Amino acid sequence: MSIPFLDLRAINGRMHDxxxxxxxxxxxxxxxxxxxxxxxFEQQFATWCGGGEVVGVGNGLDALVLALRAAGIGPGDEVxxxxxxxxxxxxxxxxxxxxxxxxxxxxxxxxxxxxxIEAALTARTRAILVVHLYGQLADMDAICALAQTHxxxxxxxxAQAHGAELHGKPAGAWGLAGCFSFYPGKNLGALGDAGAVVxxxxxxxxxxxxxxxxxxxxxxxxxxxxxxxxxxxxxxxILQVRLAHLAAHNAQRSELAARYLTRLAAVPQLGLPAVRxxxxxxxxxxxxxxxARAALQAWLxxxxxxxxxxxxxxxxxxxxxxxxxxxxxxxxxxxxxxDQVLSLPMGPHLSLSQIDRVCDLIIQFFxxxx
Numbered sequence: 001m002s003i004p005f006l007d008l009r010a011i012n013g014r015m016h017d018x019x020x021x022x023x024x025x026x027x028x029x030x031x032x033x034x035x036x037x038x039x040x041f042e043q044q045f046a047t048w049c050g051g052g053e054v055v056g057v058g059n060g061l062d063a064l065v066l067a068l069r070a071a072g073i074g075p076g077d078e079v080x081x082x083x084x085x086x087x088x089x090x091x092x093x094x095x096x097x098x099x100x101x102x103x104x105x106x107x108x109x110x111x112x113x114x115x116x117i118e119a120a121l122t123a124r125t126r127a128i129l130v131v132h133l134y135g136q137l138a139d140m141d142a143i144c145a146l147a148q149t150h151x152x153x154x155x156x157x158x159a160q161a162h163g164a165e166l167h168g169k170p171a172g173a174w175g176l177a178g179c180f181s182f183y184p185g186k187n188l189g190a191l192g193d194a195g196a197v198v199x200x201x202x203x204x205x206x207x208x209x210x211x212x213x214x215x216x217x218x219x220x221x222x223x224x225x226x227x228x229x230x231x232x233x234x235x236x237x238i239l240q241v242r243l244a245h246l247a248a249h250n251a252q253r254s255e256l257a258a259r260y261l262t263r264l265a266a267v268p269q270l271g272l273p274a275v276r277x278x279x280x281x282x283x284x285x286x287x288x289x290x291x292a293r294a295a296l297q298a299w300l301x302x303x304x305x306x307x308x309x310x311x312x313x314x315x316x317x318x319x320x321x322x323x324x325x326x327x328x329x330x331x332x333x334x335x336x337x338x339d340q341v342l343s344l345p346m347g348p349h350l351s352l353s354q355i356d357r358v359c360d361l362i363i364q365f366f367x368x369x370x
Contacts, residue, residue, distance in 0.1 A: 005306040007349040022237035041236040050201040056231025060181020063195040064092030067177040070207040077126040083334035104331040108274035111315040114142035127153040132161035135284035160284040253283040262358035
């Protein structure tokens, strides 16, 4: 039994006719930028996110950059970021001329450790850029309370958390803005690059829309120095189809994750992701920890089970950031995770029997190690 980490052909194949109809609708309309498909998707996704206004943009990184720019964050400012995240989080801060300040994460949830943030604050701190990693929200109650005390903004990197909730409040609804990626492999994925920002601040939404459209609200009149980052009609039409299936797909992910957690609980050599009280994860990834990662990954590959590592090198150790950031507090958990995390197959393309096969192989591997 060959078990792929992700199979977009299988996932999208189930919606083939609906996606084809959406594509045909755009082709027949003959309108490809800033049309009714984008407007419809923005309204639908705003409802999904619990209200506010959604602005479609070109990709997830642009969503972060535009949200930071619209919030007035730039050169001389500092932004708190988790040390353990995909580099796009840090790149967005650097793109606006601000400085990313790394804070370590929890070993079991992989998300920002709120208890360490205050020590990292300075007079130049303007925002906390929170990442809801792997499909589970960070400790937003504590983070938002801290931000309010210090009068700094909270911006959510929700690129892996479409539909995740904490105490019934969805990702993207906690901070000044929530930034989403619709990269094809996300829980809500397009058939190319796409992204969006959700906010309840009408002025911020207007500024993001302005910045992403060449700084223009009226054709050939440019109010600010903008850029080109727009969600196109084709991707918006496809995303409407995918959004209609998102709740069902997230439910499938939850069922698969529950099987992993039940079956692998008896493997003491394996660290499993923790789910805090009040949390409703959407399991974009199912990430375990082991000091035998290389050997386990090779064993699973030998048995035709594909795994990946998210992420093998944290941003502060990447060549791109050498000499570009001031030394901060140690981030031992992040560096431990970089050596130990392993992402197991996860997604609506999988069956419970396939998850059982993965679990059987992992149990066999560790039994052979003892």
